[in-house]
Amino acid sequence: MKIGIYQFNPEWGQIEKNINNIESNLEKHRDVDLWVLPELCTTGYQFKSRQELKERAEEFPGSHTSDKMQKLSSRLNTAIILGVAEKSGSNLYNSAAVYGNGNFKGNYRKIHLFDQEKKCFDSGQQSPGIFDLLGVQVGVMICFDWIFPETARSLALQGAQLIAHPANLVLPYCQDAMVTRSIENKVFTATANRFGTENRTGQKLTFTGKSQVTDIDGSRLGQLSQNKEQILKVDIDPARASQKSINDNNDLFQDRRTNLYTLDK
């Protein structure tokens, strides 16, 4: 499976322009099986108010952006996972929309909102889920979900071979932490981060780029720069993530001592 990450600098509020940008760049790489794009990559990141967000959020499926991505996925015969602002009834979610070869496959709604996001977005109310894309079990989490080891762990225990991770990272820790997420769960990870800055709310944010794909032993199979528009393409064999033994005597999942952990506090 060839994973593609498109790291770019979305223009705030310019949904059509960002979509066109995504389309033209992805279309140049017909060999990619699964694209991972950054968090909120059609709208931009900072919203001054819930109202401002509400005016730009869309339904997935059923909206202009969703239709465009579904068709792009069909045209390229590829899977696409991208971060979007989702409207569902009166709720507004920081979501990842998932398309597989022309079909809308579902959304993951971010369950751990970061900082000011709590003022505009609703938290997802469903467990992080697994999507079957080309026969590969792909778990999806978004940005700040990384800091909670339970997110990647939940996905891996449900069978994720690859964790697709749209992000708008501003803290410097995540890229290295995702190495640990790979090692402890023996999964591939693909973090699609944006670069650039936003300063719409008085809080200047600089996004850290360095999108990456990690192998099941945590080694980096590729990493992009901190502040350039770039595409990363990496071949992985997802089946390598299916068995969790690391030597003749240890299996990372069978060795868990679930009755001795105290995780409910």
Added chain:
Amino acid sequence: MKIGIYQFNPEWGQIEKNINNIESNLEKHRDVDLWVLPELCTTGYQFKSRQELKERAEEFPGSHTSDKMQKLSSRLNTAIILGVAEKSGSNLYNSAAVYGNGNFKGNYRKIHLFDQEKKCFDSGQQSPGIFDLLGVQVGVMICFDWIFPETARSLALQGAQLIAHPANLVLPYCQDAMVTRSIENKVFTATANRFGTENRTGQKLTFTGKSQVTDIDGSRLGQLSQNKEQILKVDIDPARASQKSINDNNDLFQDRRTNLYTLDK
């Protein structure tokens, strides 16, 4: 609180020599409040058989080694956490014995045994626990426990401000992963690793040294070399680990979505 780590190369089977070595080195540093020493640092690491281990394991408390460490802890007015081979009835554990200012405080028995350890040791049957040392809440885990995020998480959720981590590391991943353990739990960690090699069982092991102390944001407060006998002393303020907020809107513990995790599989 001043943490001391004594990184050394224990001589296999030479318990008395290793104890004398520990005593003479710790006695040079009277300013240390809490010492962390490597895993199995009185006996050495590789046992050819359970019988060979049984002949060298001791009771904690109540054995020669335990008495020596208890007295050392009293003489130096310090806490000491060290890895030992523990005999308890017919069971044999890879344990950390904990002493506080002349008192035996308890053992932690490793719950995730690594590779060949499974052939000689019994797994601990109790949850990783917290020890009150000088008013500081110290969680203890041993070596391979690091790869299971549930271990450090369980300790932190029970109130650990510092995770003391005796180790005999042979894989290259742990020291970086402990940075992630600090960040995700907002705790201090002190990994006391050994260096040197052992080749008693036909499987040559090279221990990776690089003992370290990490701050609550994952930054390294100090790290030793890969293959030298060294002492690391670091001052920490354990109270900084007690509150888990990282900005005005996020608290790493309150933000956990425990009802959405699937960790029982």
